[in-house]
Amino acid sequence: MLSYQHIYHAANFADVQKHALLAQVLKSLCAKPLPLAVIDTHAGRGLYSLDDAEAQKNREFDNGITSFWYKRAEMPACLKPYLDVVEHFNEDGVLARYPGSAMMARQMLRPADRFVAVERHPGEFGHLQQALAGSARTQSVQDDGLSVLIDALPLPERRGLAIIDPSYEIKSEYAELPKVILRALKKMPQLCIFVWYPMMQAGGHRLMLSELVKSGIRNALVSEISLEAAPQEHFRMTGSGILIINPPWPEAVMDDITQAVTTRLPAKAAGEVFWLDNCHIDAYTGLMVR
Numbered sequence: 001m002l003s004y005q006h007i008y009h010a011a012n013f014a015d016v017q018k019h020a021l022l023a024q025v026l027k028s029l030c031a032k033p034l035p036l037a038v039i040d041t042h043a044g045r046g047l048y049s050l051d052d053a054e055a056q057k058n059r060e061f062d063n064g065i066t067s068f069w070y071k072r073a074e075m076p077a078c079l080k081p082y083l084d085v086v087e088h089f090n091e092d093g094v095l096a097r098y099p100g101s102a103m104m105a106r107q108m109l110r111p112a113d114r115f116v117a118v119e120r121h122p123g124e125f126g127h128l129q130q131a132l133a134g135s136a137r138t139q140s141v142q143d144d145g146l147s148v149l150i151d152a153l154p155l156p157e158r159r160g161l162a163i164i165d166p167s168y169e170i171k172s173e174y175a176e177l178p179k180v181i182l183r184a185l186k187k188m189p190q191l192c193i194f195v196w197y198p199m200m201q202a203g204g205h206r207l208m209l210s211e212l213v214k215s216g217i218r219n220a221l222v223s224e225i226s227l228e229a230a231p232q233e234h235f236r237m238t239g240s241g242i243l244i245i246n247p248p249w250p251e252a253v254m255d256d257i258t259q260a261v262t263t264r265l266p267a268k269a270a271g272e273v274f275w276l277d278n279c280h281i282d283a284y285t286g287l288m289v290r
């Protein structure tokens with residue numbers, strides 16, 4: 001059994017980037033009248049209590065949501081959909097609960113939309129079921145998220161979003177993901193696919209993106225936030241990346257949010273946005289070059 005629990009990292013800088021972008025994707029998809037389906041393949045526990053001992057252990061949220069929350073009145077409009085959802089779960093003004101991808105999606109979807117949240121870890125799944133209890137047109141599934149996604153495609157709604165946010169505990173996940181993404185697009189070319197990845201010295205994420213560039217993938221936009229230094233001693237990530245295939249808005253939206261997050265983090269960081277479409281493969285290294 002794998003041991004990853006997102007509560008130790010909840011609301012850190014990568015979550016702010018991820019959920020700020022996800023909120024804008026959901027807002028844009030929900031602006032069109034036709035119903036849509038969302039599949040969250042690695043849903044986690046849905047709602048994270050920042051007072052829990054696990055979240056307090058390293059307080060990663062202090063290099064994440066904290067400053068955005070306390071200065072929320074001064075934040076740019078592009079972060080509003082995200083901060084509105086965080087505020088919904090903290091109506092008394094005290095930041096105690098942080099909505100992950102599942103609660104964000106459930107909160108923003110409309111009554112006619114359908115939501116499937118998949119989580120494999122039994123403990124996390126128990127929390128997820130509790131968080132989503134009573135939600136209409138919502139299914140919680142304890143299974144392998146990527147298999148559930150592939151089996152569900154093409155979606156009967158013909159409009160959909162796949163949120164893929166693995167823990168990357170197993171190195172082979174970096175190699176598996178491009179295959180799954182390409183299979184998913186073959187079954188449903190118009191599917192919007194939202195993928196998070198950690199940036200690490202070992203460069204697994206570069207191999208993953210390079211495989212997609214080799215495949216000739218189109219309409220694939222990337223946001224990366226690189227940290228100048230680790231904010232805490234235990235921290236192994238050098239940055240955080242989001243890949244969106246078939247984004248519902250232009251590059252400028254991705255850029256605005258990436259810069260809005262990067263420039264307001266307590267840790268020094270640099271944000272970049274680029275299309276995989278414009279990358280090529282270096283014949284010598286076999287890796288993507290921008």
Ligand SMILES: C[S@@+](CC[C@H](N)C(=O)[O-])C[C@H]1O[C@@H](n2cnc3c(N)ncnc32)[C@H](O)[C@@H]1O
Nearest residue numbers: 042043044100101119120121144145165166167
């Ligand atoms: C990074 S966390 C997800 C965080 C969540 N998306 C959020 O925004 O709150 C990754 C989650 O994937 C779960 N997981 C790991 N392997 C899985 C698999 N094969 N299928 C579904 N869930 C898996 C882990 O238990 C963990 O809860």
